[in-house]
Amino acid sequence: MNAPLTPGFAEPVLDAQRCFRAVLEAMARPGRVQALPALPEAPAPLAPAAAAVLLTLADADTPVWLDAGEAAAAWLRFHAGCPIAASAAEATFALAGGVPPALRDLSQGTEEEPHRSATLLVQVAALAEGGGWRLTGPGIEREHRLLAAGLPAGFEAEWAANHARFPRGVDVILCAGDRLAALPRTTRLEAG
């Protein structure tokens, strides 16, 4: 039952820096898919990219909620030192391997402090540029196309409501394997 803990980042300082730059680039250019240069050995249901993002950003100040099981929670608690939140609503970072929680159930921030909202990491089956959604908004010159396979059917409608709550709202990072793309709340999303 008690499998040995797998390692986190091989070079914690450099790997976290490289990973952060990829996430920053993803958040600044929504829909562009970034490949992470350095990945930890994450336990099974955790996608390497999602695990890398949490190791880069989560610590004792950020409650994390995840549905990836006890082994993943123990791994994260050991390497990031973050508290594990009982419900997604209390989390600063929420990670969904299965069906993601409804965006409206996550922390939205307030009108005066919209930055206090949650960031949702969703593990999807695949990410590809050039097809699928049509994205517009800040960070995008004309439009970006992003195909994210494996999201629930109602996600577009949920995202439209999330976008309309601006400046409140949740930011989403989609992870597939060692790749990720971000959807900040400013991004408009049309089914392609």
Place this chain on the structure above:
Amino acid sequence: MSAVPAARPAEDAAAEGGEDRSDGSAGRLAGYNLGYLDENTKRMIRRTLLKAVAIPGHQVPFGSREMPLPYGWGTGGIQVTAAVIGPEDRLKVIDQGADDTTNAVSIRRFFARVAGVATTERTREASIIQTRHRIPETPLREGQIIVYQVPMPEPLFRLEPRVAETRRMHALADYGLMHVKLYEDIARHGQVAISYNYPVMVNGRYLMAPSPIPSFDNPKMDRMPALQLFGAGREKRIYAVPPYTAVKSLDFEDHPFQPVRAPAACALCGSQESYLDEVVTDDRGGRIFVCSDTDYCHTRQAAQPREAAE
């Protein structure tokens, strides 16, 4: 001298003299974490930066640390740069457009020592540009990050000193006070009497202080391909403008925004387009105008060597 790797910038090698204080690998000082800040602080600043990018123009508070330079010398910008920078980066630092002023030289040397990064004075070659009060004349491109040093992040603070009140005004997007100020300027002086730190609307939602860049530089922020990050160390605020985001200087339909530029050509390179500094040359009223952006001016002078060599 043999302990100094060949690729290191000359200024850094000279500054260190004969002392061997580097760890040898990348010319970094031993005993400091990469980029000077500890990892907890970097994670906190990184989380702040991501939220700042997600909400363009909104000021996000952060736990500003004490840095080895005084407030007002770029502690905010230096913390943002420290959280972002890595060994693959090439850093350029400018102070009022110049690469060779005290503030720019010492910040560049600081990061060469604590992050082991390569530095440059060329806008084109830099991946991160930390700036005090200017945007380079050379247009920035995708993949570059420009970090502004911000003394006062709140654009409304001269009109409303209470922070709780300005926060409420930002929440309600209630910027009437600023429009009244512009109106009163026009009524009194015939024009808007703001020549630097000219307030802008970001993505049509947040009023933002562009840091004290001349209003001449404001149009460069609009739909800039590079990512713009702003750090205010003393006021403990970080904000950002993502690439290709609308940044509009406040104005009225019948009094459109007009950037200010001295009506002259640069005395050194002859540029009619760049932002100029006025330099007093003697005590009998002699003065010349020269480019504020030293890299731009040097590049132009190098491209026209024959006429200058008379």
